[in-house]
Amino acid sequence: MPRLLVIAAIAASYFAFAILLNSVGTVILQSINTFDISKPEAATLEGYKDLTIAFVSFLVASFVPRLGYKVAMLAALLLVTAACLITPVVSEFVAIKALFACIGAGFALIKVSVYAMVGLLSSDTRSHSSLLNTIEGIFMVGVLSGYWIFSAFVDPLNPGSPVWMNVYYWLAALLAINVLLVCVAPVPSADEKVREQSAIAAFTGMLKLAYQPLVIIFVVSIFLYVLIEQGIGSWLPTFNNEVLHLPVDISVQITSLFALSIAVGRLAAGQVLRFINWFPFLLGCAVLMGGLIIITLPMAEGHQATGITQLSDAPLAAFILPMIGLLMAPLYPILNSVMLSALDSHKQAAMTGLIVVFSALGGTTGSVITGYLFEHMGGQHAFYMQLVPVVGIIAAIFLFRQVSQKDQTASAV
Template sequence: MSRLLIITAIAVSYYVFAILLNSVGTVILQSINSFDVSKPEASTLEGFKDLSIALVSFLVASFIPRIGYKVSMLFGLILVATLCAITPSIGNFWVIKLLFAGIGTAFALVKVSVYAIIGQLSSNTKTHSSLMNTIEGIFMLGVLSGYWVFAAFIDPTNEASLSWLNVYYLIAALVAVTILLVLAAPIQKPEVNKEVGVGTAFIDMLKLAYKPLVLIFIISVFLYVLIEQGIGSWLPTFNREVLGLPTQVSIQITSIFAVALALGRLLAGVVLARVSWYPFMNACLVGMAAVMLLSLPLAEKVDENLIASWVDAPIAAYLIPLIGLMMAPIYPVINSVMLSALPKVQHAPMTGLIVVFSALGGTTGSIITGYVFEAMGGQQAFYLSLIPIGALLVTLFFFKRATSSIVLKDTA
């Protein structure tokens, strides 16, 4: 029962943050509509979110085990609940920036804690991978529901209206319920070698990044998240401006991307029980490139007045989000392979590195896509994803070779 309560607490925490983190694409579109900001300026929201994730993870990942995972999660959740509660009453672009900086800070604390708790609850690689995919699958369900929750608060008769900000009152209530679950969960405080100071633990995390296997891994993580956020954050705007869909339909139809990601991760669990992860990852990357090459030429703007529902949307609106089906397994699989190669005492600092480079990749992908979108158009911005897809094929080759020949030693 206690194990189930802990899993429920971390799963619900991940679900809430999935709604908040992946709302950035919707908020970028609505900020352009409501606050009349440019695309490059709107793209900075990804930076406020991801750079705060990176900075906080970098600074506190090695310190979190000392205060305990439960305390860390509660601090993050309380911060987000407070910011969500005040955002609608202020209703300005600067408070949206502050909100995403707070979301990023809180998620850094929560993600490091959740990944370490998964290690506590797992006895071997198989159970670790299974629980990791379950939690990441729930995260994708949060992403999916987030598109519909935000779309429900948008006024279709006045896209510049600030009524959509009221969604944050609902999210604040969800976070409050999550806080109660985390308080009730018997999450263990990890054993920490008190002879090793905070500074030494921080240096040990940095040393971990110098290992050849870890270095290849974090480059792979960076490239993957660059692709995912570059597409995911700008897909609602792509639907609105390139395909000509109404704002509400643009956001709702983006949920296909979340469905594809969730389904891809669930199917990956079945497939990976029968095949090796490396050839499966290669097949996924080739599939991603194929989806972009086949769907982007079909992206043509249609008359908005002709679109009353999803049924009227052009075929490209359905095909492009299917890239999520191919990219879905990559992130949890390579994370699981990496963490399973480490002793549990190194899971928190390793997760810190994962979060840092995931955040940097997400910010880079979103900002580059935003600038190219503004300068050259949405199709060219999405074609650009083929470059990191090719680079990821190369880094995964070396990652596979490194995992086959290198055994990491416990440096703690």
């Protein structure tokens, strides 16, 4: 029972942060409508979220075990609860920026704590994988739920109305429940060795790791992947609204297909990889990603909305484009798995830190670049430009395989 209570606490916290983190695409669209700001300015929300995640993860990861996982989680939840209560009261874009900075800082503390506690709650590799996949699955349920929760507060007759910000009162209530759950849960403490590791040792270990050729290729591929994922995910609601001319509420709802396709793609990939090697599978996914973009975007040209009032009225392109998530989904976890399994266990913590940092940087870069292109070249051209990082990923997959094989051969000798 105590173990189940701890799992419930960390899963519920992950669920709440999934809603908040992945609301950025919806909030970008609503901020443009409500606060009359430019698309590049709206795209900075991704930076407030992701750069804060990178900075806080890099800065405090080594201190969290000594601080205590329960204290770290409570600090994260209370910080974001307060930000959610303040944001609709201020009702200005600066409050939205501050909110996403708080969300980023809170998620960094939550993720470090959750990943550490999964290890403490697991007796072997199989139970560790099972528990982590369950928690990540709950995270995806939170992502899917977020699109529908936010769309329920959008006024389709007056998209610019700030009434949508009332959603944060409900989210604050959800976070408050999580605070109570974490308070009563018997959250475990870190091992003595982990608590005694100095921040300087963790920092220097990460820097030494980053100089290896295999790691450099890996972090570049991770950077490019997240650049595409956030570039599409953050701007898909705006694409649906401005290019396909769908109502705001339907634009947000249909974007949930992107998150759903990623969830389904990752579950399916886990089964497929039991029978085929990771290299041809990832290469095929990356090539098909480019093909889907090339095929789908021309279908959106010249589309005019005529009486679209429900999801079933949306054009075919609105349903096909989010399916790119099926092809993207396996790239991130498989690359992480191949990289981490190639390292000694004592180096995996430093590698996790690099993954978090470069994922955050890729997310910010993707959103800002897509927002700039959206503003100056239009939505279709902005999405066509996603082909550039797709080609980069294909090249990185080839190099990653070549260098990893060389490293394995050298280790065998």
